Structures are given as structure tokens and as C-alpha cells.
Amino acid sequence: MPELPEVEVVRRGLDRWTTGRTVAAAEVLHPRAVRRHLEGPADFTARVAGRTFLAPRRRGKYLWLPLSDAGPDAPPDTAMIAHLGMSGQLLVNESGREPEKHLRVRFTFADGGRDLRFVDQRTFGHLMLADLVPDALAPDAAPVPAPIAHIAADPLEAAFDEERFFRALRRKRTGIKRALLDQSLISGVGNIYADEALWRARLHWARPTETMTRAEAERVLTAAREVMAAALKAGGTSFDSLYVNVDGEGGYFERSLDAYGRRDEPCRRCGTPIRRDVFMNRSSFSCPTCQPRPRRARA
DNA sequence: ACACCCTCCTGATGGC
DNA sequence: TGCCATCAGGAGGGTG
Known part of the structure; x- marks a missing residue:
């Protein structure tokens, strides 16, 4: 993907x-x-x-x-x-x-x-x-x-406006994962790196964006940047072998994934089995301990 | 205006 | 062995 x-x-x-x-x-x-x-x-x-x-x-x-x-x-x-x-x-x-x-x-x-x-x-x-x-x-x-022209900047380009992103999160009435996948707020993040960024930031996918602190928003943005930069160095993630470069070769970041695709496997931080939820008709992988579901969740 | 759902598509996989 | 259901999901368009 x-x-x-x-x-x-x-x-x-x-x-x-x-x-x-x-x-x-x-x-x-x-x-x-x-x-x-x-x-x-x-x-x-x-x-x-x-x-x-x-x-x-x-x-x-x-x-x-x-x-x-x-x-x-x-x-x-x-x-x-x-x-x-x-x-x-x-x-x-x-x-x-x-x-x-x-x-x-x-x-x-x-x-x-x-x-x-x-x-x-x-x-x-x-x-x-x-x-x-x-x-x-x-x-x-x-x-x-x-x-x-309607797509937001991606977090690895100079034109990315952090202030604008944080303000947009506060205005939204939705969950953080839905926001990360919204290409008009931040572009380039799909299902795999959304789950990875949320795991790194210790945030649940249903966390309402309007209740996120500035520190939490910075955490998930930094996590998204770091995990995508690391994946780029590894040549990308070839989870289902459909992704290859122009020479037909896959990347090897799949082995470094912490959440995505790791259902029932131990969390690399705390050992709790990774859970899989269905949300937006797709899978969300997270750690039940590191990423507890918020009391007031937004799908 | 906004949040959210449906649909497009093919192949792999699993249950019976 | 066949057959059907399920799953994978980016993004535009439609709905309420």
C-alpha cells in the first residue's frame, strides 16, 4: 500500500x-x-x-x-x-x-x-x-x-505549516486517526503509517482531536515524520508485495513495523498483545495498554 | 459546512 | 474440489 x-x-x-x-x-x-x-x-x-x-x-x-x-x-x-x-x-x-x-x-x-x-x-x-x-x-x-491543489502539504516538505495543522485539529470534531488520513489536513499518511505514528505517540485512534493538547499533537506529528523517514531509508514497506520500486524490488520496512499487521503479537514496549479493531471499514492496530481507548471516543 | 459512509477493483485466503 | 464470504483500502462523491 x-x-x-x-x-x-x-x-x-x-x-x-x-x-x-x-x-x-x-x-x-x-x-x-x-x-x-x-x-x-x-x-x-x-x-x-x-x-x-x-x-x-x-x-x-x-x-x-x-x-x-x-x-x-x-x-x-x-x-x-x-x-x-x-x-x-x-x-x-x-x-x-x-x-x-x-x-x-x-x-x-x-x-x-x-x-x-x-x-x-x-x-x-x-x-x-x-x-x-x-x-x-x-x-x-x-x-x-x-x-x-486542494491537498495539504505533507509533513516532510518545507511548506508544511504546523500551526495550521494544530489549529485544524482543534476545530475538527472527529478522531485523530480519521484526521491523519484526511489528505486536506496532512497529506501522505495512509493506514499503515497512521497506526505506526499513533503507536509511537501512545494515542488511541479514536481520541477526539479537539481535546488533544498541543504536546500530544506535536508528539503524533513528530512520530509520523520519524516513522516515514525511517521507512524511506528502508526503501518503503512492502506489506503485501504489491508495492515495489521502479526496478520491481520491495522495501524492507515491514519488519520494523510496531503496530500495523501485528494482531495478537506482543507490543514491543510492554508485551501486551496488539489488538485489531475495524474502523472506517479497515483495520486499526494498537496496543491496549500503551494506547487505552479514551472515555469519550470519536470514530 | 461538515462529518461520515459507500463505492470502485482483483486476488488471496478460509470455512464448509 | 468448488463455491461463497471476507479482507486489503485511497479518495471522490453522495448523504443527512
């Missing part, structure tokens, strides 16, 4: 393999992969052909490749957005290799080198082309694609 660290690993791989290269042709093998590109698959392939991929960028779980019309030194006017969803992979492959079972979109390049493939088993991911607009979170920085 690609979250911020996994998407960043992919971004770095793309930076190495696709920056400055000009697309010869794109082929959409499954229309659902470009469903958010409202002009349709034919428009997508027609408009990306002949363009040059510039250095890839990322905010939260969104990745985008700015596109130039006139080679690697011309400024971008549009971008190709990529979201990996649950199971999306961007692979850089020898062109001759046979198509993957869930290959959705394939790009070939004018230099005849390795191709780029979007492979996605569960088809929650997508690619689309979009205009670039000024970044409201960092007006002096590079522009961002319009469809992701």
Missing part, C-alpha cells in the same frame, strides 16, 4: 530513469487507468506523445512529472499526475520484456531505451494530464497540478 515513503522511493527511481527523456508513444491498455483524465484515453495518448518528462515531483501520495513541449530545458506547461492507489506500480523495464498481467499503460521513449509501465492490479490508481497552477501553499515555489 503505497504511502508517502513508498511514493518517494518511486519518485527517486523515476528521477533517475525518465528525467529529460522524450516520450515516443503511450498505449492505454485499460481505460480505467486514465478514468480521471476526463478527455479520454485517446486524448491522453495524443497529448503525452512527443513531450519530455522533467524532474518528477511529489506531494503526499501524489506524484507528477512536469511535461515540456520543447525538450529538457524548456519550462513545463502541463504535468502527468500519477497516483498509485492500492496496488499501482511504475516500472522501468527493458523494452522487450513481456507485458505484466496487470499492465495498464505503457510509455516508449524516443531514445529507444527502457520503457515505463503503469501496472495496477486493483485499479485504484490512475494517470492523468493536468495544467500547472501556482502553489497556494508555497507561492514562490514551482507550480503544482490543478487537481491536487
Whole structure:
């Protein structure tokens, strides 16, 4: 399940393999992969052909490749957005290799080198082309694609505004985990790193955000930063083997997880078996001792 | 306006 | 062995 660290690993791989290269042709093998590109698959392939991929960028779980019309030194006017969803992979492959079972979109390049493939088993991911607009979170920085302008900064970028995040938590009437997963408050955190950050901060997922102290809010934010930075160093978490980097290799942070996926296994702090709750139609893993349920809980 | 729920999708897994 | 239910979940859109 690609979250911020996994998407960043992919971004770095793309930076190495696709920056400055000009697309010869794109082929959409499954229309659902470009469903958010409202002009349709034919428009997508027609408009990306002949363009040059510039250095890839990322905010939260969104990745985008700015596109130039006139080679690697011309400024971008549009971008190709990529979201990996649950199971999306961007692979850089020898062109001759046979198509993957869930290959959705394939790009070939004018230099005849390795191709780029979007492979996605569960088809929650997508690619689309979009205009670039000024970044409201960092007006002096590079522009961002319009469809992701509503996303908050992620906690690893300079534009992240801690004061704004803390004020938003106080205003909300919801639980802390729901807030962490809300990409308009803080981006890049998904189910795995939300559980890990809450375990590190010793907070229960149903803790009402409006009752959190400033110290508690700082604790969970710091924990999120630390666990995602550590995961990035490890190449990401490949919990169900659907996440791989552009070379098709998994990361090894799964072995370092303290809460996620550890149902009935001993808490690494206190030994209490980790519990699993169902919440928002997904799993939440926590320690019953370190993370007691608040008397007034908010799902 | 806000909080929250439903839906999209495929493959692995488990019960009977 | 087959068949069905369950689980995994990001995020947009709909509901109350």
C-alpha cells in the first residue's frame, strides 16, 4: 500500500530513469487507468506523445512529472499526475520484456531505451494530464497540478505549516486517526503509517482531536515524520508485495513495523498483545495498554 | 459546512 | 474440489 515513503522511493527511481527523456508513444491498455483524465484515453495518448518528462515531483501520495513541449530545458506547461492507489506500480523495464498481467499503460521513449509501465492490479490508481497552477501553499515555489491543489502539504516538505495543522485539529470534531488520513489536513499518511505514528505517540485512534493538547499533537506529528523517514531509508514497506520500486524490488520496512499487521503479537514496549479493531471499514492496530481507548471516543 | 459512509477493483485466503 | 464470504483500502462523491 503505497504511502508517502513508498511514493518517494518511486519518485527517486523515476528521477533517475525518465528525467529529460522524450516520450515516443503511450498505449492505454485499460481505460480505467486514465478514468480521471476526463478527455479520454485517446486524448491522453495524443497529448503525452512527443513531450519530455522533467524532474518528477511529489506531494503526499501524489506524484507528477512536469511535461515540456520543447525538450529538457524548456519550462513545463502541463504535468502527468500519477497516483498509485492500492496496488499501482511504475516500472522501468527493458523494452522487450513481456507485458505484466496487470499492465495498464505503457510509455516508449524516443531514445529507444527502457520503457515505463503503469501496472495496477486493483485499479485504484490512475494517470492523468493536468495544467500547472501556482502553489497556494508555497507561492514562490514551482507550480503544482490543478487537481491536487486542494491537498495539504505533507509533513516532510518545507511548506508544511504546523500551526495550521494544530489549529485544524482543534476545530475538527472527529478522531485523530480519521484526521491523519484526511489528505486536506496532512497529506501522505495512509493506514499503515497512521497506526505506526499513533503507536509511537501512545494515542488511541479514536481520541477526539479537539481535546488533544498541543504536546500530544506535536508528539503524533513528530512520530509520523520519524516513522516515514525511517521507512524511506528502508526503501518503503512492502506489506503485501504489491508495492515495489521502479526496478520491481520491495522495501524492507515491514519488519520494523510496531503496530500495523501485528494482531495478537506482543507490543514491543510492554508485551501486551496488539489488538485489531475495524474502523472506517479497515483495520486499526494498537496496543491496549500503551494506547487505552479514551472515555469519550470519536470514530 | 461538515462529518461520515459507500463505492470502485482483483486476488488471496478460509470455512464448509 | 468448488463455491461463497471476507479482507486489503485511497479518495471522490453522495448523504443527512
